Every structure is written in C-alpha cells, then in structure tokens.
Amino acid sequence: MVVGTEEGTTIATDAVEPVPGARRAGRATAARTRIVGxxxxxxxLSLGVVTLVTWVLLINETDRRIDESLDAEIAEFARVTETGVNPTTGQPYGSVDEILRSVIAANVSRPNEKFLGYLDGRFRWESRRTSPRVLLRADPGFTALVADVRRPARGSHPTEAGEVRWAALPVGLAGDPSRGVIVIGYFTEQEHEFADEAARLMGIVGVGTALLSAVGAWLVAGRILRPLRDVAATARTITGSDLSSRVPQRDRARDEIAELATTLNAMLDRVQSGVVSQRRFVDDAGHELRTPITIVRGHLGVLDATDPADVRETVALVDDELERMNRLVSEMLALTRAEQPSLLRLETVDTAALTRELFDKLTGLADRDWRLESVAAVRVRMDPQRITQAVVALADNATRFTGAGDRIALGSEVAGDRLRIWVADSGPGVAPEDRRRVFRRFARGEDAPRSDGAGLGLSIVDAIATTHGGRVLLESTPGHGATFTLDLPRSET
Structure with missing residues (x-):
C-alpha cells in the first residue's frame, strides 16, 4: 500500500494474501446470478402485470357483450310478443302458454345461453341446447327469483356451473288470466373461459420469454462483468515489487467501465511513479550516506578523548560530514517532490512578470554580468514555485562554471505551442560526452569544479520539467558556454 504526503511517499510493502480462486469465482458467479435474478x-413482474391487465380487459369485454346480448334478446322477445301473432302459423296467439312455447322454440340459443318459460310461477318450457348441463328449471332458488316477476328485470344467480346472468320479461295476453315470464340466462364462467385460456397462454409464453431473457441476461452480464474481472485480476497481480500491470482497455469504449479502467490505470501510474521515486530515494540515500557515515564512525572509533586537540579536530570533521549529509538529504527530498506530479500547484502565471521576478532574484547569486535577453508576454498554466526552483538551480549551476564579470543571461519566449525559459552562460561549456550524464543523479562533468552540492541540481531541474509535461534542452560548444532551456507546453486559459 502506498500513502502520499506533502513531504513524500510512505511505502508499506506487506503483501496482501491473494483471495483463493474458488472464492473469487464464487463471488463473480454470485454477482452474475444477482444481475440475472x-x-x-x-x-x-412486467409479464404478470400485462397478463393481469389483459385478463381483466377480456373479462370486462365479455361481461359487456353478455349484457348487450341480454338487452338484444329481451328487446326481440318484447317485439314478437307485442304483435300478438304467432310468427310460425301467422294466427293470433290463443294463450300465454302458446306465446311461451312459440317464442322459445323459434329462437335458437347461443352456447352457454338458456331460454326458459314460466307460467303462473311454474317452469313450463326450455330451449333445446343443454350446454352446460345444469338444469336451471330444477333450481328452486332460481325459479323463485324469476318465475313471478311483474316487470322486466335483470340479475345474477350462483349455480353449480358458476354465475348465471339473467334477464326476465313478463308476458300476458288479453282474455287469458295466466301470467307468463320469458327468461334468458347466460353462464358467465363458461363465457370467461376464453379470457382464462388467453391468460394461461400468456403465462406460458411469458415463462418461456423470462427463461430466454434469463439466458440472455446471463450472457450480457458476463460481458458487462468481464472488464471488472480484468480489474480484479490486474489488482491481484500488483505487489510491492511489481506495479507494472495495467487494466486492459477496450478500443473505442466510452462507457462507465471504460472510464473506471482509465481512472484505475492513471492511479496505478501515479502509484508506480511514487514507489519508483521512493525506491530511488532510498537507494540514493543508502549509497550516498554510506560514505560520510563510514567516515564519522572511523574517526570516532580512533578518537582519543583525553586529547583536546584530537577531540576538536574530530568534532569539526563530524560537523562537516553531518552538514554534508543534511544538504544531501535536502536535495534528495527536493528531487523526490519534483518527481511527483500530484504535488504540483498549477495556476495561471503571467510569464513576463515571472521572468522579471526571476531576473531580480538571480542577480543576487554572484558577481556576474547578468542580462535579461527577452520576455514572453503570455499567460501559461504552471507551478511558479517549481519553475522558480528550476531556473534558480540552472543559474546557480552557471555561477559555478563562470567567474566574476562573466556573462549569464536569462530569457523567455513562445515558440508555437511551447514556452521556453533559458539560462545561458559564457563558461567553458559541456563536453559532448557529458551532455547526457549531467542530468543523472550525483553525476558531474569531467571538468566540473569542486562543489558542496550532491550533484542533484540538474536532476531536479529535469524532474520539474518532466512533471510539467516538458523537457530540458542543452546547447553547448566547448569553450563558448552552455545554454539550458526549459521547454514547456504552452497551456493557456
């Protein structure tokens, strides 16, 4: 685990025990199963709602059709009986019983429909269709309900075959004291069988559709979760000694998972950069501090505590070595911070004003012929503190290779989409074989004068330029000076 701070980065290299493969597979399957579930x-639920709504609509439509059929039948019977003429013989009716028999016999009932005739409160006639096989004439409750109505009526009655919706029409004839009733009955549950069958069929089709949807969801969930499995697999390969793995990214993917992979890879880049810098810092510190520590221990081991002169000399030597170690640690910390992009504090900077401020600061470094050659009038996004640190380091390096009265120039300019800030001197220059080596840690040119520094100044400058997305350029002709240039991207706002 890596924890970043303002002063640097702390590393904990304790490896996390990998999750067993069976458990990982179980978790992946569980997530996939939950999605499919x-x-x-x-x-x-959707199919259930659709089936229920469809069934209700079909039931309502069937009930409406039954009611319309009852109304139509009653109207037809009323029309026939009001004429007083038997449509079969063309003669006037002779009795109410004849009316009942003639009307019921002349009309063919539909499936699940019954015509019944009652005379003086007792069953007399019934239509021939017998489906369903329930004898309404034998039902005393139904007979009591409909056999003696005095005006048109409607209602419903429960039977062994389910609900019966009925309509009754009283029938009379002048000169005949008998009272008749024509009854039309509909067995609604049989009429509802179509709706029930449609609902059952929709249920079967719905279950099949749900199973197909589950299969499709299982396959789609696998494709969706595959990048997440790649993330987990990549995370498992990252250890304290290997941070090079990255999450595979799909070409042209622009969804949330692709964004997650990009973000994780960027995070891993930052972590790896921090760890590499930290390891390099530890290695450099161990390498460079070993010598002064050995010197201090060696002199303290032979110190004669009874000899004041020896004590004074040893204390002076130890103090000098400790001061050198302090400068070394400070420069290494500065280099480590310079290599951390996350520690940059970017802001929009007026380059012209910054260049003039830098020139005013540099003139106090040493007695040189300081010159301000050019100023770039442009606003650029940068960390002004880090850029100031880099330019001061370049100028300080120039003073080490020049003498009193020698020229050191500062300037800035815009070249296309790049901003360049340079420090040029009239010193001995840098030999071709040293141009790459001078930017390495603890490296100096072959002809470099003795210095109290640790040889990290140009490494710090290079790190600052790199974290800004730029680079350091070196132009030099031996015997005619050197020019170090910060070549930075021009990111204006």
Missing part, C-alpha cells in the same frame, strides 16, 4: 424478477 433481478432481470428475471423484473421480466416476470
């Missing part, structure tokens, strides 16, 4: 539940 929720999809299946939503599909079943």
């Amino acid at each position: 929720w999809v299946l539940l939503l599909v079943l």
Whole structure:
C-alpha cells in the first residue's frame, strides 16, 4: 500500500494474501446470478402485470357483450310478443302458454345461453341446447327469483356451473288470466373461459420469454462483468515489487467501465511513479550516506578523548560530514517532490512578470554580468514555485562554471505551442560526452569544479520539467558556454 504526503511517499510493502480462486469465482458467479435474478424478477413482474391487465380487459369485454346480448334478446322477445301473432302459423296467439312455447322454440340459443318459460310461477318450457348441463328449471332458488316477476328485470344467480346472468320479461295476453315470464340466462364462467385460456397462454409464453431473457441476461452480464474481472485480476497481480500491470482497455469504449479502467490505470501510474521515486530515494540515500557515515564512525572509533586537540579536530570533521549529509538529504527530498506530479500547484502565471521576478532574484547569486535577453508576454498554466526552483538551480549551476564579470543571461519566449525559459552562460561549456550524464543523479562533468552540492541540481531541474509535461534542452560548444532551456507546453486559459 502506498500513502502520499506533502513531504513524500510512505511505502508499506506487506503483501496482501491473494483471495483463493474458488472464492473469487464464487463471488463473480454470485454477482452474475444477482444481475440475472433481478432481470428475471423484473421480466416476470412486467409479464404478470400485462397478463393481469389483459385478463381483466377480456373479462370486462365479455361481461359487456353478455349484457348487450341480454338487452338484444329481451328487446326481440318484447317485439314478437307485442304483435300478438304467432310468427310460425301467422294466427293470433290463443294463450300465454302458446306465446311461451312459440317464442322459445323459434329462437335458437347461443352456447352457454338458456331460454326458459314460466307460467303462473311454474317452469313450463326450455330451449333445446343443454350446454352446460345444469338444469336451471330444477333450481328452486332460481325459479323463485324469476318465475313471478311483474316487470322486466335483470340479475345474477350462483349455480353449480358458476354465475348465471339473467334477464326476465313478463308476458300476458288479453282474455287469458295466466301470467307468463320469458327468461334468458347466460353462464358467465363458461363465457370467461376464453379470457382464462388467453391468460394461461400468456403465462406460458411469458415463462418461456423470462427463461430466454434469463439466458440472455446471463450472457450480457458476463460481458458487462468481464472488464471488472480484468480489474480484479490486474489488482491481484500488483505487489510491492511489481506495479507494472495495467487494466486492459477496450478500443473505442466510452462507457462507465471504460472510464473506471482509465481512472484505475492513471492511479496505478501515479502509484508506480511514487514507489519508483521512493525506491530511488532510498537507494540514493543508502549509497550516498554510506560514505560520510563510514567516515564519522572511523574517526570516532580512533578518537582519543583525553586529547583536546584530537577531540576538536574530530568534532569539526563530524560537523562537516553531518552538514554534508543534511544538504544531501535536502536535495534528495527536493528531487523526490519534483518527481511527483500530484504535488504540483498549477495556476495561471503571467510569464513576463515571472521572468522579471526571476531576473531580480538571480542577480543576487554572484558577481556576474547578468542580462535579461527577452520576455514572453503570455499567460501559461504552471507551478511558479517549481519553475522558480528550476531556473534558480540552472543559474546557480552557471555561477559555478563562470567567474566574476562573466556573462549569464536569462530569457523567455513562445515558440508555437511551447514556452521556453533559458539560462545561458559564457563558461567553458559541456563536453559532448557529458551532455547526457549531467542530468543523472550525483553525476558531474569531467571538468566540473569542486562543489558542496550532491550533484542533484540538474536532476531536479529535469524532474520539474518532466512533471510539467516538458523537457530540458542543452546547447553547448566547448569553450563558448552552455545554454539550458526549459521547454514547456504552452497551456493557456
């Protein structure tokens, strides 16, 4: 685990025990199963709602049709009986009983429909269709309900075959004291069988559709979760000694998972950069501090505590070595911070003003012929503190290779989409074989004068330029000076 701070980065290299493969597979399957389960539940709920609504609509439509049929039958019977003429013989009716028999015999009932005739409160006639096989004439409750109505009526009655909706029409004839009733009955549950069958069929089709949806969801969930499995697999390969693995990214992917992979890779880049810098810092510190520590221990081991002169000399030597170690640690910390992009504090900077401020600061470094050659009038996004640190380091390096009265120039300019800030001197220059080596840690040119520094100044400058997305350029002709240039991207706002 790596924890970043303002002063640097702390490393904990304790490896986390990998999750067993069976447990990882179980977790992946569990996530996939939950996705499929929720999809299946939503599909079943949707199909259930659709089936229920469809069934209710069909039932309502059937009931409406039954009611319309009852109204039509009653109207037809009323029309026939009001004429007083038997449509079969063309003669006037002779009795109410004849009316009942003639009307019921002349009309063919539909499936699940019954015509009944009652005379003086008792069953007399019934239509020939017998489906369903329930004898309404034998039902005393139904007879009591409809056999003696005095005006048109409607209602419903429960039977062994389910609900019966009925309509009754009283019938009379002048000169005949008998009272008749024509009854039309509909067995509604049989009429509802179509709606029930449609609902059952929709249920079967719905279950099949849900199963197909579950299969499709399982496959789709696998494709969706595959990048997440790649993330987990990559995370498992990262250890304290290997931070090079990255999450595979799909070409042209622009979804949330692709964004997650990009973000994780960027995070891993930052972590790896921090760890590499930290390891390099530790290695450099161990390498460079070993010598002064050995010197101090060697002199303290032979110190004669009874000899004041020896004590004074040893204390002076130890103090000098400790001061050198302090400068070394400070420069290494500065280099480590310079290599951390996350520690940059970017802001929009007026380059012209910054260049003039830098020139005013540099003139106090040493007695040289300081010159301000050019100023770039442009606003650029940068960390002014880090850029100031880099330019001061370049100028300080120039003073080490020049003498009193020698020229050191500062300037800035815009070249296309780049901003360049340079420090040029009239010193001995840098030999071609040293141009790459001078930017390495603890490296100096072959002809470099003795210095109290640790040889990290140009490494710090290079790190600052790199974290800004730029580079350091070196132009030099031996015997005619050197020019170090910060070549930075021009990012204006």
